[in-house]
Amino acid sequence: MAEPTDTSPVALRTSPLAHLADRMRTAAVTGARGVTLAERPFLTMVNLRLDPASEAADRVAKTLGAPLPRECGHTTASGPHTAVWLGPDEWLVLSEPPIDTAELRQALAGDPGSVVDVSANRTTLELSGPAARQVLEKGCRLDLHPRAFGPGRALSTTVGPVPALLWQLDDAPTYRLLPRSSFADYLARWLIDAMSEYRGPEVP
Amino acid sequence: MLLITCPWCGPRDEAEYHYGGQAHVPYPERPADLDDEQWAAYVFYRDNPKGPFAERWMHSTGCRRWFNVLRDTVSYEVLASYRLDAPRPELPQAGGNR
Numbered sequence A: 001m002a003e004p005t006d007t008s009p010v011a012l013r014t015s016p017l018a019h020l021a022d023r024m025r026t027a028a029v030t031g032a033r034g035v036t037l038a039e040r041p042f043l044t045m046v047n048l049r050l051d052p053a054s055e056a057a058d059r060v061a062k063t064l065g066a067p068l069p070r071e072c073g074h075t076t077a078s079g080p081h082t083a084v085w086l087g088p089d090e091w092l093v094l095s096e097p098p099i100d101t102a103e104l105r106q107a108l109a110g111d112p113g114s115v116v117d118v119s120a121n122r123t124t125l126e127l128s129g130p131a132a133r134q135v136l137e138k139g140c141r142l143d144l145h146p147r148a149f150g151p152g153r154a155l156s157t158t159v160g161p162v163p164a165l166l167w168q169l170d171d172a173p174t175y176r177l178l179p180r181s182s183f184a185d186y187l188a189r190w191l192i193d194a195m196s197e198y199r200g201p202e203v204p
Numbered sequence B: 001m002l003l004i005t006c007p008w009c010g011p012r013d014e015a016e017y018h019y020g021g022q023a024h025v026p027y028p029e030r031p032a033d034l035d036d037e038q039w040a041a042y043v044f045y046r047d048n049p050k051g052p053f054a055e056r057w058m059h060s061t062g063c064r065r066w067f068n069v070l071r072d073t074v075s076y077e078v079l080a081s082y083r084l085d086a087p088r089p090e091l092p093q094a095g096g097n098r
Helices: A018-026 A055-064 A101-108 A132-137 A181-199 B036-044
Strands: A036-039 A044-050 A075-078 A081-087 A090-095 A113-117 A125-128 A154-159 A162-170 A174-179 B003-006 B010-013 B018-022 B052-058 B066-072 B078-082
Touching: A018 A036, A018 A181, A036 A181, A044 A055, A044 A101, A055 A101, A081 A154, A081 A162, A101 A113, A125 A132, A125 A181, A132 A174, A132 A181, A154 A181, A162 A181, A174 A181, B003 B078
Parallel strands: none
Antiparallel strands: A036 A125, A044 A090, A044 A113, A075 A081, A081 A090, A125 A174, A154 A162, A162 A174, B003 B010, B018 B052, B052 B066, B066 B078
């Protein structure tokens, strides 16, 4: 007799990096040059496009609880939602727990624009620890020094050869990298490789 | 490697962009009236100046917007970048050590 299985979509889903979870855990480095890597799967991501000067933008901001960021690199957070600037009329709303897209669509109220759930488009990698910036600097062309980049900033760029959204959470520093799901395997392996150096003593 | 300033995102590495050819090539006003030679000129023929050249670029890993760049084809110096709705900027007259 077949065992009863939970067939709800939430129970059946598999994150793009589930097969690397153990590898990422064992790659963690502790100490003064510590750095850890983990996947934060199933963040809800909503792509939002609208005219920032329109009334719809105000209505959406009200629904989110925070104004939409107007400048490159900026994010605005309110409760479980963070709105990330992707372009002059494009944002990515990251939420955990999930945001109700119907509410946002209602706020748009038929004005030109779109609200699309793109949660499956990307996955989230969390890179944290004193050496996290050094790991990223091996393959990211942005200036990640605190004078140019800091907590609450997010930019789309490339890490290694992989296009990803890079978002800094705190001063640890903790970064979140959001690559496309199909590139996530490569990026995770790339990061694991880049982290391995910090296990040993510093080479002067 | 070029350092190109995106009008929205600021200076970024050339590898973040895609090239889009010559800028300011208007679509024919009366396309139906064009003969083959004129179509060919519109579709394929582009300027190849020695010096400042207005060209289109797209910030593909950033904001994904098209914009125009004024680049010197001799020195590869990026002279200006501007949005698609902006006119081609006037260059300051050659001075200094030129």
